Amino acid sequence: MLQIQPYDLEFSYRPGTEIAVVDTISRLHLPDIDKKLHREIEVCVHQIAHALPVSNARLEEIRLHTKEDEHLIYLREAIQGSWPNARKQCAMDLLAYWNLQHELSYMNGIIFKGERIVIPRKMRPQILQQLHVSHLGMEKTKQCARMLVYWPKMNGDIKRQITNCPTCQKHSCNNQKEPLMNSQIQLVPWQQVASDIFDWNEAKYLITVDYHSHFFEVNLLKNLTSKEVISKLKSHFAQHRIPHTIISDNRTQYSST
Structure with a gap:
């Protein structure tokens, strides 16, 4: 158990009826x-x-x-x-x-x-x-x-x-939970979108998701400057030409036309 702690293991169960050939070696372990x-x-x-x-x-x-x-x-x-x-x-x-x-x-x-x-x-x-x-x-x-x-x-x-x-x-009631922020139901696609930046395969990507249809766009970022992010977002807004509301990962709202 100590030797396999550095590894992230995934186990899956297969019934014996689905195994065509019995794995004899795994069932006949060494006694020493x-x-x-x-x-x-x-x-x-x-x-x-x-x-x-x-x-x-x-x-x-x-x-x-x-x-x-x-x-x-x-x-x-x-x-x-x-x-x-x-x-x-x-x-x-x-x-x-x-x-x-x-x-x-x-x-x-x-x-x-x-x-x-x-x-x-x-x-x-x-x-x-x-x-x-x-x-x-x-x-x-x-x-x-x-x-x-x-x-x-x-x-x-x-x-x-x-x-x-x-x-x-005494102080348990002072730690009130933050109230849930409800989002309004959108009537048309791309009226409100959410965006975030994530890493994959040693590269940075920007994902933009439409609240109405759940359709998403993914863009490869050359760098993490605001100019690069704004440029990618504007390319999506220009396709639809309607006002948008962006919800970023920190829940701050921005408007763009």
């Missing part, structure tokens, strides 16, 4: 463990551990509590040894990690889930306080936690932490 692969995984985990934005004192504290945590002791033994063959054979302390067994690793006294540290039980309230020290809100706090730490039912603990926070409850 590749020692070279195991060594590469250790190097990868070491690199992750050294790059963590955590002080040495805090890592030592996590290491100490991991050693004393009864649940993590069972988890460490399963990672270093072997997991049960079936979920029903799994101990209660390991059930929460059963679906994550291929993402877990143990290095230098700390358990990792991918690049995230598995936090012992005694340290979780302290970590929750640090995650919410800036009162960022529900989603921001969860995003911050998912970048560095992990423990079972972490999202639920974060939700309870924020729900019971007096400061968050």
Whole structure:
């Protein structure tokens, strides 16, 4: 799992009835463990551990509590040894990690889930306080936690932490959502259009979309100057010779005739 993290994979399922020839090799895996692969995984985990934005004192504290945590002791033994063959054979302390067994690793006294540290039980309230020290809100706090730490039912603990926070409850009504900007229904084509700039294949393009018909035009841009963009837009307006309203990507309206 650690080796394929740099890649963006897409998986597709095909029923066995649609496979003409059975792929024997994928079903008859080698029973031996590749020692070279195991060594590469250790190097990868070491690199992750050294790059963590955590002080040495805090890592030592996590290491100490991991050693004393009864649940993590069972988890460490399963990672270093072997997991049960079936979920029903799994101990209660390991059930929460059963679906994550291929993402877990143990290095230098700390358990990792991918690049995230598995936090012992005694340290979780302290970590929750640090995650919410800036009162960022529900989603921001969860995003911050998912970048560095992990423990079972972490999202639920974060939700309870924020729900019971007096400061968050006091100021929650002050963060009103911006009202939705409704667009008027256009009666004729090209009465109102939207435009934006995007990258594709190392080139810049301008896309212009008609609100009425959803028809779009794409132009290759030589550069990103306003003169170049205006020139491309005028070429479309000249074809129709009617007033237009442009909605750019920042929702600012312009008129052109």
